[in-house]
Amino acid sequence: MTDLDALDVDLLAALREHPRAGALELSRLLQVARGTVQARVDRLEREGVITGYGPDVDLAAAGFGVHAFVTLEIAQGALDAVADELAAHPAVLEAYATTGASDVLCRLAASSHEDLQRTLLELNRSGVVARSTSVVVLSEVVAPRTTPLLRSLPREAPRRAPAYRD
Amino acid sequence: MTDLDALDVDLLAALREHPRAGALELSRLLQVARGTVQARVDRLEREGVITGYGPDVDLAAAGFGVHAFVTLEIAQGALDAVADELAAHPAVLEAYATTGASDVLCRLAASSHEDLQRTLLELNRSGVVARSTSVVVLSEVVAPRTTPLLRSLPREAPRRAPAYRD
DNA sequence: GGTCATGTGGGCGGACTGTACAGCTCACGA
DNA sequence: TCGTGAGCTGTACAGTCCGCCCACATGACC
Numbered sequence: 001m002t003d004l005d006a007l008d009v010d011l012l013a014a015l016r017e018h019p020r021a022g023a024l025e026l027s028r029l030l031q032v033a034r035g036t037v038q039a040r041v042d043r044l045e046r047e048g049v050i051t052g053y054g055p056d057v058d059l060a061a062a063g064f065g066v067h068a069f070v071t072l073e074i075a076q077g078a079l080d081a082v083a084d085e086l087a088a089h090p091a092v093l094e095a096y097a098t099t100g101a102s103d104v105l106c107r108l109a110a111s112s113h114e115d116l117q118r119t120l121l122e123l124n125r126s127g128v129v130a131r132s133t134s135v136v137v138l139s140e141v142v143a144p145r146t147t148p149l150l151r152s153l154p155r156e157a158p159r160r161a162p163a164y165r166d
Numbered sequence: 167m168t169d170l171d172a173l174d175v176d177l178l179a180a181l182r183e184h185p186r187a188g189a190l191e192l193s194r195l196l197q198v199a200r201g202t203v204q205a206r207v208d209r210l211e212r213e214g215v216i217t218g219y220g221p222d223v224d225l226a227a228a229g230f231g232v233h234a235f236v237t238l239e240i241a242q243g244a245l246d247a248v249a250d251e252l253a254a255h256p257a258v259l260e261a262y263a264t265t266g267a268s269d270v271l272c273r274l275a276a277s278s279h280e281d282l283q284r285t286l287l288e289l290n291r292s293g294v295v296a297r298s299t300s301v302v303v304l305s306e307v308v309a310p311r312t313t314p315l316l317r318s319l320p321r322e323a324p325r326r327a328p329a330y331r332d
Numbered sequence: 333g334g335t336c337a338t339g340t341g342g343g344c345g346g347a348c349t350g351t352a353c354a355g356c357t358c359a360c361g362a
Numbered sequence: 363t364c365g366t367g368a369g370c371t372g373t374a375c376a377g378t379c380c381g382c383c384c385a386c387a388t389g390a391c392c
Contacts (some may be wrong), residue, residue, distance in 0.1 A: 001229055012221060019219035025267030033340045038381085042281040054220040057179060057312050061214040063167055064315060069264065069271055079370060083307045095292060098235065100301035105235055106308065109315055121217035135266035140251045142272065145225050148256035149275055199371045204350085218362060 002047045006155040007032070011040055012050075013147045019054070059093075064109040066116050069135040070123070071102035073130045079103070081128045091119040102133070168213045172321040173198070177206055179313045179329075185220070223261075230275040232282050233303040236289070237268035238295045245269070247294045257285040268299070 004012075014021070014029050019111065023041070027034040044050045059067070074082045079097060086092045086106055095106035110116035116136070123129055170178075173196065180187070180195050189207070193200040210216045226231070240248050245263060252258045252272060259271035276282035282302070289295055 001231070002229060003229055012223060015221045016218065024379060025382095034380090035341090036339055039231050039338080044221075048224050050221045051224045052182065052220060052222040054218060054222065055181045055210075055216045056218040056220065057178060057316070059312060059315070061167060062316060063169055063319070065167070067262075069262075077178050079307070086308050090318035092308050093312065093315065094306075094310040095308035096233075096235075096306050098301040099303040099304060100299075102301070105204045105301065105303075106306055109312075111319070133266075135264040135268070136272065138265060139243070139265040139272075140260075141263055141270055142252050142261035144260040146225060146259065146275075149225070149259065150223070150228060151228070152256035153277070184341060189350095200349090201351095201372085202370055205369080 002044075002049055004155065006157055007036075007043065008049075008161075009038060009147075009150045009155060011037065012150060013101050014046070015041075038077070059109050060100075064111050065108045065157070066113060068108045068116055068134050069137070070108060070120070070132055070134040071098075072104040072123075072132050073129055074099070074103045074107065074148065075130055078128045085123070085126050085128060089119065089123065091115075102131075150157065167213055168210075168267075168322065170215070172318065174203070174206060174210065174215075175313075175316045175321060176201065178210070178316060181207075182313065187242075190231065196202060222314060225275050230277050232276045234274045234276070234300050235281055235303070236272050236298055236300040237264075238270040238272065238289075238298050239267070240269045240294055241296055246295045251292050251294060257281075257287065268297075274300075277330065 007100055009028055011026065018025065018029065019089075021029070023034050023037045026039045030037065041050070059065075074083065082104060083095075086095045091108045091110055093107045093109055095104055097103060098105050108116065109120055110119055113136075120132070120134060123130055173186055173297045175190065180192055183193065187195065189200050192303065196203065207216070226230075236250065248270060249261075252270075254262045257274045257276055259273045259275055261270055263269060264271050266293045274282065274285055276285055286300055288296070291296055
């Protein structure tokens with residue numbers, strides 16, 4: 001676990017807002033030297049804070065307008081089997097083991113309600129799932145984001161970056 | 167809504183796997199001309215299929231190791247108020263209005279269990295939330311992904327791309 | 333005081349981007 | 363059957379950026 005300083009957070013935000021920007025343009029935006037930007041990005045990638053770079057795909061625009069969240073109750077100790085099952089199904093966008101009455105929460109996408117129903121039936125038919133409940137997404141209330149969270153922590157100023165004044 | 171052909175899907179997958187690749191390298195990977203890659207990417211961005219380009223941040227690596235999903239029951243017609251409330255809270259990563267017994271499903275991140283508890287209390291205290299249930303994420307079963315879904319549909323071959331085979 | 337890590341500013345060659353243009357080929361409609 | 367237009371290819375050129383150097387400055391730490 002790394003702790004980020006204010007420059008790191010600004011760098012991540014700048015990367016998100018200016019996807020096409022190279023190191024040189026970022027250095028201009030952040031008022032630091034190009035080498036600093038490159039070193040910071042390298043460090044963030046090396047330490048696993050940056051895991052990739054999109055592209056972020058709007059599934060609705062790509063023809064998958066129906067989204068749903070499904071909770072699964074599974075047989076004791078069958079988590080691995082369920083993980084394989086879910087990973088093998090393309091409609092599963094992500095899945096997490098959770099506390100609570102259910103064991104797994106996963107998010108599905110489909111091109112239509114019929115398509116979604118088909119997916120749900122396939123998952124239920126697989127045997128490892130004891131019970132499932134599903135809710136369909138009606139609208140996006142808060143779009144996916146991380147910057148506000150990263151900014152919410154009090155950040156120390158960069159240890160050394162004379163040219164960087166926020 | 168756009169329908170993507172096989173080249174579009176391969177292009178999106180290549181972009182994800184080779185984040186640093188420019189148009190020229192992508193054109194080599196996909197065995198098409200550079201101009202084609204540029205034209206396709208432009209089209210995908212213009213039509214809203216590509217909405218952005220990361221960086222994808224591993225929140226656990228950034229100090230926010232605790233994730234939770236929360237379902238909210240809200241007062242009749244208070245969705246806008248809840249949306250504002252949620253948007254104002256940095257710990258809210260995303261939120262969706264859903265069918266089912268609850269009205270809103272949202273995903274939270276926090277630096278610790280105490281931090282999470284504090285967030286939950288703040289959301290409950292706000293008044294617009296009638297009831298809430300929360301589950302904590304224990305582990306990632308399927309990592310976020312979209313490529314399998316995009317590949318799952320039978321895609322027509324690109325209408326014209328003589329150099330593009332497979 | 334010395335050392336280390338980090339940031340700054342600069343320079344260099346090679347590589348890439350943006351843009352333009354001509355030619356090819358297929359789909360479509362007159 | 364024959365244009366026409368859209369899409370892809372290949373090429374070219376100028377401008378820009380990247381990766382990699384270097385010397386030097388500045389705090390933190392020993």
